[in-house]
Amino acid sequence: MSITLKLNGKTHEVDAEPGTPLLWVIRDELKLTGTKFGCGVASCGACTVHLNGEPVRSCQTFIEDVEDAEVTTIEKMEEDKVGAAVQQAWMELDVVQCGYCQSGQIMNAVGLLKENAKPSAEEIDEAMYGNACRCATYQRIRAGVQRAAEILEA
Amino acid sequence: MTINTSRRGFLQGAAASGAALYIGATANGAMAASGSADAMLNNFVKIGADGRAIAICKHVEFGQGSATGLTTLIAEELGVTMEQIDYEFAPSNPAIYNNLLFGPFQGTGGSTAIANSFPQYRNAGAAAREMLISAAAKEWGVEASALDIVEGMVTGAGKSAPMGEFVAAAAEMEVPAEPRLRDASEWKLIGNAQTRRLDSPAKVNGTAMFAMDVQLDNQMVVMVRRTPQRGGTVVSFDDSASKEVKGFIMAQALPTGHGVAVYAENTWAAMQARNALEVEWDLSAAETRSSAEIKDEIMAALNTEPTYNVNKADRAAVKSSVDGAAQVIEKTFYFPLLAHAPMEPLNCTIEQTADGDIVLHDGAQMPTGPHMAYQQIFELPAEKIQIKSMLAGGSFGRRATPDADYQVEAGLAFIMTDRSRPVKLVWDREDDIRGGYYRPAAGHKVRVGLDENGTIVGWDHQVAGQSIMKGTAFESFAVHDGIDHSTVEGIADSPYTIPGQALGLTDTEKATSVLWWRSVGHTHTAYVMEVMMDLAAKAAGKDPVDFRLDYLAAEGDAARKAGVLKLAAEKAGWGNPAAGRAQGIAVHKSFGSYVAIVAEISGNNDDGIVIEKITAAVDCGIAVNPDTVVAQLEGAVGYGIGHAMRDQITLDGGAVEQSNFPDYEPLRISDIKAIETHIVASAEAPTGMGEPGTPPSAPALANAIASLLDSSDMLAELPMAEAGVYFA
Known part of the structure; x- marks a missing residue:
C-alpha cells in the first residue's frame, strides 16, 4: 500500500x-x-x-x-531549540560511548524537556527508564539532561 | 582521495620492508603540494591536502574511546590541537596494524588498545613532526633544533608557517630512527581532562556510521534461522510461508548446516520471511542439557580432587592448615552463563568489486579473523580481501569470536549467491541473546583458615568451569600445562600475599560456545576473592580495609593495589555511611590496572535495596584521556553490577530460555544513583581501562548487601535477584 x-x-x-x-x-x-x-x-x-x-x-x-x-x-534535532541544547550538553559532557543508543536517548530527553523544563534527578530517571544503554552511560545522561535544562534556561 | 589504489601499494611496500616507520611509496610530494592528495608520512600519520593531520587508528572504536586516545598520542607528538586532527580506521593488515601484545594479529581486546599503542603512536607522531621540521629547516636554512610544531605551525628561528607547506618535502625525507619524544612536562593533551571525544558530534546528530547503517546499492538483507540447540543441523526446510512475504528472495541452508539463510529485499522482509520459515532439525548430536545439569556438574567437580594444581601448592599441607585453624570460613559460589548483548545487534555487509575483491563492511574487533577466514571461503589471496572497519555499537567481547562466527556466516551466505548483489547479514536481538557465545558458567569453593589472631593460615581454593580457550585458535596463547589461565586469572596472579594458598582447577564440558565477556575470568574470580576477604575480615573482627592491607606488601604491584584501596576508602568516607546506609568495598587488579570500589546502599530486603553511590579509585598508569578513564570506569561498573543484579542465561533441554531485553534485563538509569571516580596520578606506562572497573563492582555491592542485611547467605550465587535480593 x-x-x-x-x-x-x-x-x-x-x-x-x-x-x-x-x-x-x-x-x-x-x-x-x-x-x-x-x-x-x-x-x-x-x-x-x-x-x-x-x-x-x-x-x-x-x-x-x-x-x-x-x-x-x-x-532534525539540530534545528530544534531543545534538540540542539541536548546535543550541546551531550558533547560538553561526552555522554556517548559506543553511541548506538544515543539517538534514542536524545530523542527521549528532548521529549522530557519539552514537558518538564527542569526535571529532577528522579524525574529524569523515571522518564529515561525505558532507554537502555549497554555501555551504562547513565550518569552522564542524567547530568546531560540537567545541563541541557540549564542551557535552555540561560 | 586517492587512497584506495595508492594505499594498497603503500601497504605492500610497508609489509615488505617490515619497517615500523615507513615513508609511503605513494606519499607523492608533488600531488600533496598541489593540494590534490593526502600524504602518508608513516603508517599512522597522514597529512591531508588541506594540511589537516589524520591519525590512522588500528583499533576498533566501540565506545571505549580508542579513536580519541590514539589520535591524542599522534596530536601530542606532532604538535597539533585536537581540533586540527581527524581519525580514520586502518585497513586490515596485520603486518602493520597488529596489536603488539597479540603477535601478528590485528585486533582489539584485553583492554590493550592504549597499552600496546602508547610508544608506537607517540613514535609515529614524533617521526612525522621531525620530518616536517627537517623540511622546514632546510627550506629556511636554519637548524632543525631551533624549530617545533605548535598548534600546527612550524615555529622557531623567528619564522612560522603552517606545517602543510612542508608535507611534500617531508615525504621525501629519511624517517628518523629514534625521534625525540616530548617530555611529559611538555604534554598539553596527554592527561588533559578537558579533551573531548572526537566521535561525540557524529554520535549525537545521527550521522555516525555503524555497520548496521551500511546501505549499499542493490543489497540483499540476510537473516538466519539457527539451530535452537548447539550442534543441531538442518534436515530440511519449508519456505512456502516465507514466499508470501513481500520482498522475500530465497532461502538456502548454510553449508555448515547450523542454519538456513533467508534473503530479502530489506530488513523487515527478511525478519518476517525468516520467522515464517519452517525448519526440520537433526538434534541427535545436539546439546540437550539444562542449566541445572550444567550447574550440578560444576558443583560436583568442586568436591573432587582438581585436575590441575595451578600454583603447585602442597595441597595436603594447605588442607591440613585450614582443617587445624582456629576458625574456618567456607563458601561455595556459582556464576551463570551471561550474554554480552551489545546495543548494536551483530551484522556486517559483504560485496564483491569489479576487480573480484571481496569487501567486508564490519565493526570489526579482530579484522585478522575474518580476513583469514575469507581467504579460505573465497579462495583468494589476502590482498584481494578488504575489511572496512566501521564504528561498532558495543561488543564487551562478543565481536571477538575466535571463529569469526558472524562474518563467516555472512561470507557463506554471500558465496551461495552469484555475488552480483551485496549481502548484509543482520541478527536481531533474539538471535543475539540466543546466539551461543556466553561468559562461561563457573563454580568456586573456598575454605579459609584463620588462627586465633584472625590471621589467614590457609586458603584452599577450587575453581571448576568451562574453558574459554581450549579448542579454539587461541589455545596456545593462553593454555599452558593444560591450565586455561583465563579461568583462574585474578587468583593465580593476585597481588595479595596469602599464606598457604592452594588453587585447583577442573574443566567442565562446554554446553554452549563460551567466550570472553568484559574482564573475562576476573568476572568471577574477583567476586570470590573479594567476598571471601570480607568474610574473613569479619570473622577476624577486623575492618575490611585494614584486613586487606595486611596482605598487600608495601611495594610494587601490591602497593599500587593498596593505593587505590586507601584512596577509595578515603574518598567514600569509609566507615561512616549516612544513617540507614551500608558500605561495601572491593579491590582488584586486572589488565594491568588497579581499581577499588566502595558501594554505598540503602533500604532493606522488603522495600528494596537502592545503590546510592559508587566511589571508585583507579590506577591505570598514565591516564591519556582522563575523562575517558572516568567514563570507562562508570560503564564497566554499570556492566558488572547490572548483570550481577539480574541477569543469567539458562538452558532448557539445551535451548536458551531468554530471548530479548524483557528477560535479559539491562541495567537501567535508575539502578545506580551516582558514581564518583578518582584517578591516581601516575608516571607509569598506561594499562587497561575498558575492563578493570567491572571485576570489583559486583563484590563491592555484595559486601555492602552483606553488611546491610548482616548476612552473606544470598550472595553465593548470581544473579542476586534470583538468590533472593530485592532491588528497589
Whole structure:
C-alpha cells in the first residue's frame, strides 16, 4: 500500500505493507540511519522518534498509524531549540560511548524537556527508564539532561 | 582521495620492508603540494591536502574511546590541537596494524588498545613532526633544533608557517630512527581532562556510521534461522510461508548446516520471511542439557580432587592448615552463563568489486579473523580481501569470536549467491541473546583458615568451569600445562600475599560456545576473592580495609593495589555511611590496572535495596584521556553490577530460555544513583581501562548487601535477584 509520510518537514510517498514498523521505513526506505534498531520489542528505546512531538518507539509504531502525523528523527534535532541544547550538553559532557543508543536517548530527553523544563534527578530517571544503554552511560545522561535544562534556561 | 589504489601499494611496500616507520611509496610530494592528495608520512600519520593531520587508528572504536586516545598520542607528538586532527580506521593488515601484545594479529581486546599503542603512536607522531621540521629547516636554512610544531605551525628561528607547506618535502625525507619524544612536562593533551571525544558530534546528530547503517546499492538483507540447540543441523526446510512475504528472495541452508539463510529485499522482509520459515532439525548430536545439569556438574567437580594444581601448592599441607585453624570460613559460589548483548545487534555487509575483491563492511574487533577466514571461503589471496572497519555499537567481547562466527556466516551466505548483489547479514536481538557465545558458567569453593589472631593460615581454593580457550585458535596463547589461565586469572596472579594458598582447577564440558565477556575470568574470580576477604575480615573482627592491607606488601604491584584501596576508602568516607546506609568495598587488579570500589546502599530486603553511590579509585598508569578513564570506569561498573543484579542465561533441554531485553534485563538509569571516580596520578606506562572497573563492582555491592542485611547467605550465587535480593 502507498502511504503518505510526513518526516522531518518533508512529505514522502512510501510503499509499505500494513504492519511494517515505522523504524524500517525510516531506515531502509528513506535511508535515514540515525534511528537505530536495538530490540524490536520497545524495550530499549534505541529507535525513539517523535510523533507529533511525542517520543515513541518506532519499532512498535506501524506505518498505517502514522499517516497524517508529523514524524521527527534525530537528523532534525539540530534545528530544534531543545534538540540542539541536548546535543550541546551531550558533547560538553561526552555522554556517548559506543553511541548506538544515543539517538534514542536524545530523542527521549528532548521529549522530557519539552514537558518538564527542569526535571529532577528522579524525574529524569523515571522518564529515561525505558532507554537502555549497554555501555551504562547513565550518569552522564542524567547530568546531560540537567545541563541541557540549564542551557535552555540561560 | 586517492587512497584506495595508492594505499594498497603503500601497504605492500610497508609489509615488505617490515619497517615500523615507513615513508609511503605513494606519499607523492608533488600531488600533496598541489593540494590534490593526502600524504602518508608513516603508517599512522597522514597529512591531508588541506594540511589537516589524520591519525590512522588500528583499533576498533566501540565506545571505549580508542579513536580519541590514539589520535591524542599522534596530536601530542606532532604538535597539533585536537581540533586540527581527524581519525580514520586502518585497513586490515596485520603486518602493520597488529596489536603488539597479540603477535601478528590485528585486533582489539584485553583492554590493550592504549597499552600496546602508547610508544608506537607517540613514535609515529614524533617521526612525522621531525620530518616536517627537517623540511622546514632546510627550506629556511636554519637548524632543525631551533624549530617545533605548535598548534600546527612550524615555529622557531623567528619564522612560522603552517606545517602543510612542508608535507611534500617531508615525504621525501629519511624517517628518523629514534625521534625525540616530548617530555611529559611538555604534554598539553596527554592527561588533559578537558579533551573531548572526537566521535561525540557524529554520535549525537545521527550521522555516525555503524555497520548496521551500511546501505549499499542493490543489497540483499540476510537473516538466519539457527539451530535452537548447539550442534543441531538442518534436515530440511519449508519456505512456502516465507514466499508470501513481500520482498522475500530465497532461502538456502548454510553449508555448515547450523542454519538456513533467508534473503530479502530489506530488513523487515527478511525478519518476517525468516520467522515464517519452517525448519526440520537433526538434534541427535545436539546439546540437550539444562542449566541445572550444567550447574550440578560444576558443583560436583568442586568436591573432587582438581585436575590441575595451578600454583603447585602442597595441597595436603594447605588442607591440613585450614582443617587445624582456629576458625574456618567456607563458601561455595556459582556464576551463570551471561550474554554480552551489545546495543548494536551483530551484522556486517559483504560485496564483491569489479576487480573480484571481496569487501567486508564490519565493526570489526579482530579484522585478522575474518580476513583469514575469507581467504579460505573465497579462495583468494589476502590482498584481494578488504575489511572496512566501521564504528561498532558495543561488543564487551562478543565481536571477538575466535571463529569469526558472524562474518563467516555472512561470507557463506554471500558465496551461495552469484555475488552480483551485496549481502548484509543482520541478527536481531533474539538471535543475539540466543546466539551461543556466553561468559562461561563457573563454580568456586573456598575454605579459609584463620588462627586465633584472625590471621589467614590457609586458603584452599577450587575453581571448576568451562574453558574459554581450549579448542579454539587461541589455545596456545593462553593454555599452558593444560591450565586455561583465563579461568583462574585474578587468583593465580593476585597481588595479595596469602599464606598457604592452594588453587585447583577442573574443566567442565562446554554446553554452549563460551567466550570472553568484559574482564573475562576476573568476572568471577574477583567476586570470590573479594567476598571471601570480607568474610574473613569479619570473622577476624577486623575492618575490611585494614584486613586487606595486611596482605598487600608495601611495594610494587601490591602497593599500587593498596593505593587505590586507601584512596577509595578515603574518598567514600569509609566507615561512616549516612544513617540507614551500608558500605561495601572491593579491590582488584586486572589488565594491568588497579581499581577499588566502595558501594554505598540503602533500604532493606522488603522495600528494596537502592545503590546510592559508587566511589571508585583507579590506577591505570598514565591516564591519556582522563575523562575517558572516568567514563570507562562508570560503564564497566554499570556492566558488572547490572548483570550481577539480574541477569543469567539458562538452558532448557539445551535451548536458551531468554530471548530479548524483557528477560535479559539491562541495567537501567535508575539502578545506580551516582558514581564518583578518582584517578591516581601516575608516571607509569598506561594499562587497561575498558575492563578493570567491572571485576570489583559486583563484590563491592555484595559486601555492602552483606553488611546491610548482616548476612552473606544470598550472595553465593548470581544473579542476586534470583538468590533472593530485592532491588528497589
